[in-house]
Amino acid sequence: MEYAKENSIIEMMQTEFPEAHFTVKKERRIEVKMPSGRLYDFAVRMQKKWNFLHLSAISCVDWIDDGEFELVYHFWNYDEKVLVMAKIRIPREEEGDSHFETISNLWQPAKFFERDIHEMFGVYFDGSEDMERFILTDWTGPPPMRKDFITREFALNFYHYREYEPQWLKDMMAAGEGNE
Amino acid sequence: MDEKLTQRSVWEKIAAKLSKRSLWMLHYCTGCGAIELPPTMTARFDMERFGINPMVTPRQADILLITGYLSVKTLKRVVLTYEQMQAPKYVVGFGSCTINGGMYWNSYATMKSLDRYIPVETYIAGCMPRPEAIIHSFNELIAKIDRGEANSWKDYYKNYDFYRKNQEHTFEGPIETYNDIKADAALFRI
Numbered sequence: 422m423e424y425a426k427e428n429s430i431i432e433m434m435q436t437e438f439p440e441a442h443f444t445v446k447k448e449r450r451i452e453v454k455m456p457s458g459r460l461y462d463f464a465v466r467m468q469k470k471w472n473f474l475h476l477s478a479i480s481c482v483d484w485i486d487d488g489e490f491e492l493v494y495h496f497w498n499y500d501e502k503v504l505v506m507a508k509i510r511i512p513r514e515e516e517g518d519s520h521f522e523t524i525s526n527l528w529q530p531a532k533f534f535e536r537d538i539h540e541m542f543g544v545y546f547d548g549s550e551d552m553e554r555f556i557l558t559d560w561t562g563p564p565p566m567r568k569d570f571i572t573r574e575f576a577l578n579f580y581h582y583r584e585y586e587p588q589w590l591k592d593m594m595a596a597g598e599g600n601e
Numbered sequence: 602m603d604e605k606l607t608q609r610s611v612w613e614k615i616a617a618k619l620s621k622r623s624l625w626m627l628h629y630c631t632g633c634g635a636i637e638l639p640p641t642m643t644a645r646f647d648m649e650r651f652g653i654n655p656m657v658t659p660r661q662a663d664i665l666l667i668t669g670y671l672s673v674k675t676l677k678r679v680v681l682t683y684e685q686m687q688a689p690k691y692v693v694g695f696g697s698c699t700i701n702g703g704m705y706w707n708s709y710a711t712m713k714s715l716d717r718y719i720p721v722e723t724y725i726a727g728c729m730p731r732p733e734a735i736i737h738s739f740n741e742l743i744a745k746i747d748r749g750e751a752n753s754w755k756d757y758y759k760n761y762d763f764y765r766k767n768q769e770h771t772f773e774g775p776i777e778t779y780n781d782i783k784a785d786a787a788l789f790r791i
Contacts (some may be wrong), residue, residue, distance in 0.1 A: 582714070
């Protein structure tokens with residue numbers, strides 16, 4: 422049978438999370454969409470019960486038209502060699518930070534992912550020990566990875582660009598100087 | 602150029618003659634340009650034949666080679682490093698990123714022209730410049746030192762307010778520096 426291993430894992434998880442929606446994306450890749458309130462329980466079971474010991478990454482997607490952020494948690498099982506992507510959606514705040522709960526007490530590396538998402542997207546993870554700035558230490562602008570942040574506009578306003586045809590050079594050329 | 606800068610005593614001329622052949626380059630690499638330095642240092646192009654050696658500490662170095670783009674976070678470290686170097690000191694901007702931002706011209710996180718923050722002695726255009734170009738610019742630098750024209754480091758002491766203003770604009774507030782530039786300027790009689 423195709424995807425026998427993946428389907429048995431899904432069956433095991435579906436009994437405890439009937440509201441979650443599981444799909445097999447391809448071989449050894451499982452996607453699960455669930456309500457945001459169930460994510461912490463899911464993460465606890467992933468680590469303690471189902472032996473998904475490795476949290477590969479937490480990523481964030483800005484669905485600006487839906488007014489939502491999508492957080493994707495990537496869990497890896499070393500024995501089964503299966504990656505589970507747990508996707509949840511949280512409301513997107515136009516001003517200030519969106520909030521979600523941390524899982525850094527389960528996985529230490531989650532601290533870094535959460536700090537990164539906080540400064541890049543403006544999602545604050547409540548309950549984390551350390552939400553200081555990580556890479557953009559001197560940043561005061563809006564979170565730069567949001568879809569409504571226009572990189573070019575910000576750069577043109579903020580930085581000084583070299584002037585290639587300044588007025589003094591044009592005046593000099595008009596007066597006949599500078600031409601050999 | 603005003604007269605005070607161009608007039609040199611005999612001792613300064615002798616010092617320039619001697620120091621132009623013993624330049625130490627700070628081994629501090631930013632961006633992707635660092636990959637061109639190993640061939641420049643080692644047997645193929647061998648910059649030591651011009652008396653240029655890599656040095657690991659800013660206090661003992663003469664040349665600060667900025668190899669490629671500078672993010673705002675790195676720029677802060679570069680400014681602190683530059684201020685710790687002993688005068689005379691020469692900055693070489695390497696690659697188009699230091700000139701006008703290069704391929705990162707619309708990035709929110711990288712600075713666009715290096716000479717707004719620290720005075721630059723020579724630029725090397727290109728993405729990437731080959732080791733021949735680096736050697737060429739070092740020879741230009743040596744010739745400038747010999748002629749007594751490599752005085753851009755004095756510009757930092759003369760126009761410190763301009764550089765400081767640009768730095769504070771980019772870092773969104775004052776930065777903590779370890780050197781008193783105004784006091785140093787009085788020491789150098791600039």
